[in-house]
Amino acid sequence: MRNTGKATTLESKFPLLAVENNCIISKDADITACFRVHLPELFTVASAEYDAIHSAWHKAIKTLPDYTIVHKQDWYIKESYAPDIAQDGLSFLAKSYQQHFNERPFLNHYCYLFLTKTTKERMRMQSNFSSLCKGVLIPKEIRDKETVRKFMEAVAQFERIVNDSGFVKLERLTEDDIIGTGEKQGLLEQYLTLSREAETPMQDIALGSEDVRIGNKRLCLHTLSDTDDLPNTVSANTRYEKLSTDRSDCLLSFASPVGLLLSCNHIYNQYLFLDNSDENLRKFEKSARNMHSLARYSRANQINKEWIERYLNEAHSFGLSSIRAHFNVMAWSDDASELKQLKNDTGSALALMECKPRHNTVDVATLYWAGMAGNAGDFPAEESFYTFIEPALCFFTEETNYLNSPSPFGIKMADRLTGKPIHLDISDLPMKRGIITNRNRFVLGPSGGWRAILN
Incomplete structure (x- = not known):
């Protein structure tokens, strides 16, 4: 049977032009840090x-210019623990443990x-x-050099505000991190193969109307792209019931069910689209007037008018910026x-966030x-969908x-979730970070042990 599907090369469809000064430049003249x-x-x-992390993200995003896209991408990859038993000084018990x-x-x-x-276009x-x-x-040419300069200044302010929070650290990716070297894969190659393993070859990518296949891997995509799919209320954190008690709360971020708690290979994408807020609000004002004139013909128009007016009241009363957002889980x-x-697992994770799981089969490609x-x-x-910066940030993981403690002691x-061994400093590092202010030591040994310790 003859193959009627259209095939082309990745080179002809590749949307990126170059990496310059550690920034990606697309063929449509978009610049990405x-x-x-x-x-x-x-x-x-x-x-x-x-709350402090949420506030730091909010302050940083407010410094970015209009028509900027904030894309946070979290990779969750299944890997196998590889012990380092070749290092010097390991005892027999230490090697057996590894x-x-x-x-x-x-x-x-x-x-x-x-x-x-x-x-804007x-x-x-x-x-x-x-x-x-x-x-x-x-490829298009970047004509407005002043816009590029202001954007890079805003990026520097963004990085400084987030790093000054003390909880989240941003590290600028280099050209080698993005496009790779002869010894390691770059971020682009990892995404096009959906693999972080070294020496993974490029495979055919099939982008169909209802299915996406990369080699033998098939994608399933769940999206949060409509306000009807969202919960009634959101917060910066949520209570993790399994480790909470009547007297103490174990907290995680609101989006944690689609993060580390979803135990499969997946990517969680979080997008914030920073349009011109004043222009958005003017468009909603016009839409509210149209809904008001049509309210007598349909109750749905009347309800939509009330929702639009509530959105406008929130924006004008508290000085909030109107943005668009989107979130998706790609497994x-x-x-x-x-x-x-x-x-099923991804849909259940979204349901734990009180979201309506929507398996997207239209815009997967x-x-x-x-x-x-x-x-x-x-x-x-x-x-x-339209929202404000504060509620949209609640969907960030x-x-x-x-992580292993850097201290040799x-x-x-x-690991509480997977059982992977971790080197943990429970004495010196907590003191340096200010988590504890004093510590006690318990020594158990045979007769004469105290004399050996004092000596």
Whole structure:
């Protein structure tokens, strides 16, 4: 049977032009600054700290110019623990301990942030104007150098505000981190293969109307792109019932169910589209007047008018900026039965956030393509909803998995979720961070042990 599907090369459809001064430049003249994000560890953040992180993100985003896209991308990849038993000074028990955990599976977390400066026209494009639908991509020239300079100044302010918070750290990605070297993959290659393993070859990418396949991996995509899918209330943190008691609360970020608590290979994309707020509000004022004139013909028009007026009242009363937002969870598997289970697990995770799970089968290809670093300008505008910065930030994940303590002194413990061994300093490092102000030591030994310690 003859293959009637259209095929083309990745080179002809690739939307990015170059990487200059550690920034990605697209063929549509969009400029993207890329960061690696270091978040606090899981189950270590209190309510006041979550509020401080939320406030830091808000202050930083307020410094960005209009027609900027904030794209936070969290990777959750299943990996196997690889012990380092070749290091010097390991005792027999230490080596046996490491070998016991050899190849133990765990979910590793990588977080990136992309700040893209685009244009008003690009922010309004729908899915049928994606670079995937264009025959030939002709690179455009950046004409307004002053806009680029102001954007880079705003990016520097953004980075400084977030880093000064003390909870989240931004690290600028270099050209080698983005496009890779001969020894390691770059971020772009990792996304196009959906793999962080070294020496993973490029495979065929099938972008269909209802299915996306990368090699043998098939994607399933759940989106939050409509206000009807969202919960009635959101907050910077939520109570984790499994580890909470009547007297104490164990807190996680509001979006934690689609983060580390979703134990499968997936990417959680968070988009904020910073339009011109005044222009958005004027458009809503006009829409409210139209709804008012049509309210006598339909109760739905009357309800829509009331919702629009509430939105406008909130914006004008508290000086809030009108933006658009979108969130999606992209999971994948090379096994059909496992993919079906992933759809159920992802839908359940969104339901835990009191969201309405919506399995997207229409814009999977364009949403995957727009999720590429530096290509957020290709995002289809019809997949976003209007909101304010503060409630949109509640959908950011704000924690990462447990990390080894940098101090050489410590004890071996296990990750609470996966059982992966962790080197933890429970004495000196908490003192340096101000978590504790004093400490006690308990010494257990045979007769004469105290004399040995005192000597």
